[in-house]
Amino acid sequence: MATIIAPPIGAQAQAPRRLHISEYLRWSVDHKVIGVQYAVTSLFFFIVGGILAMLIRAELLTPQLDLVQNGQQYNTLFTMHGTVMIFLFIIPMWGAFGNYFVPLMLGAKDMAFPWLNALAFWMIPPAGILLLLGWLIGAPEAGWTSYPPLSSLFSGDGQTMWIMSLHLLGISSILGAINFIVTIKNMRPIGMGYFQMPLFVWAVLAQAITIVMATPFLAGALTLLLLDRIAGTAFFNPAGGGDVLLWQNIFWFYSHPAVYIMILPGFGVLSEVLSVHSRKPIFGYRAIALSSLAIALVGFTVWAHHMFVSLTPELRIPFMITSMIIAVPTGIKVFSWLGTLWGGKLHFTPAMLFALGFLSMFVIGGISGVMLAAVPFDVQVHDTYFVVSHLHFVLFGGSVFAVYAGIYHWFPKVTGRMLNDRLGQVHFVLTYLGFFFTFFPQHLLGMLGMPRRVSVYAPEFQGLNVVVSVAAFLLGISVLVLFYNILRSLREGRAAGPNPWRALTMEWTTTSPPPPHNFHGDPVPFDDPYGYGTEASAAYIDAIERRFGPSAPLSTERRNMPAAQGGD
Amino acid sequence: MNVSERKTNGRNSNALLWIVLAGLAIIGGGFLISLLTPYLFPAQGSTQAQQVDNLFRFMLVIGGAIFLLVQGVLAFSVIRFRAKPGDVSDGAAIHGNTTLEFVWTAIPAVIVLVITIYAYQVWQTTRAVQPNEQVVGTVGARFAWSFSTNVTPDQFPAGVELSQLDPAVQADIEEDGYITITSPQLHTYVGQPVQLQMVTQDVLHSFWVPAMRVKQDLLPGRTTDIRFTPVEAGMYRIVCAELCGSGHGNMAGTLVTTDDNPVYQGAWLNVHADEAAFRREFLEPETLAVLFPPEDPAARGRQLLASGAYPCNTCHVLSDLGWTGNLGPSLDGVGTRTQRLSQTGQPDMEAYIRNSIRRPTDFLVPGFGPLMPQFNPEPDQPNYMPEDHLNAIVAYLLTQTE
Structure with a gap:
């Protein structure tokens, strides 16, 4: 039934290879080095965006201006916060996971185009610097959505730098996505069809297709905006025959799919983590795999729900219908994940805690998403804190929780060391509480009448805003716990061994961290990446350990136990 | 087994x-x-x-x-499926159903x-069309709202004879059959369906009254509309929901009134209990003010600024009209503020104030940015301000002495 790697005679467990910082500061075509480069860069910008968020919440402690001197300064804060978090944290962070693990999960030595891979990464740091330097010459103040005419006729010169920065990031994103599609298409090992791929790889494939189809539209819109700003054209200026809605249409034709660009790999991480840490096969593999594709495709038909207060009223109805439809494949995923938990043996590792946290928070974002799709209700809460809440439930409660789950799940593979469980639990509790009380009350603020993107607000909203700000500071502190854990574990974490979670996907069939070309010989995939609960899968995992040495922590417990209770 | x-x-x-x-x-x-x-x-x-x-x-x-x-x-x-300590077995191999x-x-x-x-x-x-809608023109400008209603002669207060009116006002009525009254507040009454026809003078704005559950963007180059029928008398906040720049949060206007002092300031939707109250408290006084404009240019300038026809109140302080804007220089005492006159290149305060409205970027008061829109003399230009309005406003501002 299962093919098992024959352990070569005399193979020894290998101590984790020491990681030299200098290796990560220079051009490298090794997908693992590039993956870490992506991760560290993204986490740096996560801190930058997080500090901006703290400043925003500090300003909103009172209904008047106090921290910033005028509305314009405040506008630059949330413009930069949104842009940094979306384009310099979440999207590159999925680049990190994808680059590191897609080749490993496919048993490949590297990505299909290693040099292109490095090129895509090295566009990100200059783009980030370009964006932040905008503060020196008049930061952009039109929000991350940069609607003209505010962005074309009013915003500072930093808006032009914003355009150039996003252009670079868009090119980087497209190059990376092409690389993923080619790698997944061509570099699967013998015996692994599309429906034997790990679901993370499926999710990256769906994401990459979305990027390749959508991101050129962002490039087009940015080019038109750039010309309006510096070349005197009037694509978005009605005085010169242009149209302000043109920007909104093209921008959201990219930026709604971009929501799925930011969440699809998170869905993939969740499928991996829930199955492994529940010791149970993923429930409804095909439904999860294909619903990723369905989301990616239907995601291209819903963009104008971001324009429910600007679009011609009659045109809002078709977009309400498509926006409602897209809830169905997302629901399928959530129910399939619940089905995965049902009857499993749940181990509450930090990765699992964040995956469960994702499920419980993301569902709120899903419910508010359906409510927002209903035009008459959306009209009330459009451009209010309800939307701010919804998008953070999806992108923080969803994407960031998934990033955290992925960090705890795969840190042992990348570094050869375990993260500290206790600190991970503290991190989870702080994040979960901080997140909920930061974002849930914002639903109420929006419905009661507080618009988004304001630095001054009606005094009756102060109570809820104080709750939100205090919780946000807690959320800020929670991030410090993660960074402390990472830095501490890099130095003194327990050795992880090849497969600490006793997982079946192929990144665990090699040493931690993997050697330069990933595998010792040609690895053979287990025929079902989620085939837990069978004797064959237990034998496959045991064979990995016999070959590469013991793993922490499950395998150490395991040796003190009677024979594994496989069963069907 | x-x-x-x-x-x-x-x-x-x-x-x-x-x-x-x-x-x-x-x-x-x-x-x-x-x-x-x-x-x-x-x-x-x-x-x-x-x-x-x-x-x-x-x-x-x-x-x-x-x-x-x-x-x-x-x-x-x-709770139910947590692994017991030391249990490293797998769950059931269920793949789906x-x-x-x-x-x-x-x-x-x-x-x-x-x-x-x-x-x-x-x-x-x-959004269904209602019979007998009150059509109100709505203008959004950084960072204030203004509302205009067309009043036909049959709606004039009792006793107004067309022949008594100033020839300019008469000509205005003859030209299109109505006069336009402008107000920084939107007035209507309970049960009256309202349709707003909205334009913006600069960037995107979004008209939102949370209590009415209606919202619609104002789009440059287009007229957008919105409908609602009030059911409850009161004062409601109008909010700008679309980011429009530094004063975006202030575009809701501020309320400095109490129940016993009904002086409504800022951009507020005021709903009257019934049509009689609406006519008595709002429509007739506002109509009379337009039909019989003050002779004195300073009084006329004051009336123009108080009507919200120009969005000056969001950015400037002017105690005489209760303005509390904080984005531009204060206008209190502007008529005698001569200490920087020599730097402006203008011969006197009248020329300086006039030029600050027609060409606001020529001289910026230290500490303030080029935020103010330029108000132009021709009707086909954006931010149109006719010459006689400018004269009246300048005359009024010159009376603001320290």
Whole structure:
């Protein structure tokens, strides 16, 4: 039934290879080095965006201006916060996971185009610097959505730098996505069809297709905006025959799919983590795999729900219908994940805690998403804190929780060391509480009448805003716990061994961290990446350990136990 | 074997009962959650609000039930299926269940279909054209609202004879059959359907009255409209919901009034109890002010600025009119503020103030940025300010002495 790697005679467990910082500061075509480069860069910008968020919440402690001197300064804060978090944290962070693990999960030595891979990464740091330097010459103040005419006729010169920065990031994103599609298409090992791929790889494939189809539209819109700003054209200026809605249409034709660009790999991480840490096969593999594709495709038909207060009223109805439809494949995923938990043996590792946290928070974002799709209700809460809440439930409660789950799940593979469980639990509790009380009350603020993107607000909203700000500071502190854990574990974490979670996907069939070309010989995939609960899968995992040495922590417990209770 | 089989069968026969009970519990929970609806919105100010709130309550029943379902299954799994310490065995090798997967695809599909149909009906009713609509022109400009109503001679206060009027006003009425009154507040009365026809003078704005549950963007180059019918007298906040620049948060206007001092300032929607009160308190005084403009240019300038025809109040302080804007220099005492006159290149304060309106970037007061729009003399230009308005406003501002 299962093919098992024959352990070569005399193979020894290998101590984790020491990681030299200098290796990560220079051009490298090794997908693992590039993956870490992506991760560290993204986490740096996560801190930058997080500090901006703290400043925003500090300003909103009172209904008047106090921290910033005028509305314009405040506008630059949330413009930069949104842009940094979306384009310099979440999207590159999925680049990190994808680059590191897609080749490993496919048993490949590297990505299909290693040099292109490095090129895509090295566009990100200059783009980030370009964006932040905008503060020196008049930061952009039109929000991350940069609607003209505010962005074309009013915003500072930093808006032009914003355009150039996003252009670079868009090119980087497209190059990376092409690389993923080619790698997944061509570099699967013998015996692994599309429906034997790990679901993370499926999710990256769906994401990459979305990027390749959508991101050129962002490039087009940015080019038109750039010309309006510096070349005197009037694509978005009605005085010169242009149209302000043109920007909104093209921008959201990219930026709604971009929501799925930011969440699809998170869905993939969740499928991996829930199955492994529940010791149970993923429930409804095909439904999860294909619903990723369905989301990616239907995601291209819903963009104008971001324009429910600007679009011609009659045109809002078709977009309400498509926006409602897209809830169905997302629901399928959530129910399939619940089905995965049902009857499993749940181990509450930090990765699992964040995956469960994702499920419980993301569902709120899903419910508010359906409510927002209903035009008459959306009209009330459009451009209010309800939307701010919804998008953070999806992108923080969803994407960031998934990033955290992925960090705890795969840190042992990348570094050869375990993260500290206790600190991970503290991190989870702080994040979960901080997140909920930061974002849930914002639903109420929006419905009661507080618009988004304001630095001054009606005094009756102060109570809820104080709750939100205090919780946000807690959320800020929670991030410090993660960074402390990472830095501490890099130095003194327990050795992880090849497969600490006793997982079946192929990144665990090699040493931690993997050697330069990933595998010792040609690895053979287990025929079902989620085939837990069978004797064959237990034998496959045991064979990995016999070959590469013991793993922490499950395998150490395991040796003190009677024979594994496989069963069907 | 026998024991475990019996156990399984026993569980199955109870399963249906448990599913039914749990289903009833979560749906009941959804209903309970939906009872919160009135506390989540401002008080209902329009017929549209009633419809939207009903739609929301319906969605909250379903959303609340789904929330309870998912969190309940999660909590149950976390408790029931947690691995015992030291247990490193795997869970059951279950890969899926086609029936179950079909059910949880079909049920959400039906739910969103029902919500879509309901939402479509609400949408059609809330924006339906009403008979006898009060049509109000709405202008959004950084960072203030102004509202204009056309008043025809048959709506003039009793006793007004066309022949008594100033020839310029008469000519205005003859030209298009009405006069236009402008106000920084939007006035209407209970039961009167309102249609706003909205234009913007600069960037995107979005007209929102939370209590009315209506919102619509103002788009450069287009006229957009919005409809609502107030059901409750009162004063409601008008909010700009679309980012429009540094004063975006201030574009709601500020209220410095109490119930016994009904001096409405800033951009507020004021709803009168009935049409008689509306005519008495708002329409007739405003109409008379336009029909009989003050002879004195300074008084006329004051009236123009107080009417909200120009959005100066958002950015400037002017105590005489109760302005509290903080983005531009204060206008208190501007008539005698001569200490920087020599740097402006203008011969006197009148020329300086005039030039600051026609070409505001020629001289910037230290500490302030080039935020002010340029008000132009020609009707086809943006931010049109006729010469006689400018003369009156300058005359008024020159009376603001320290």
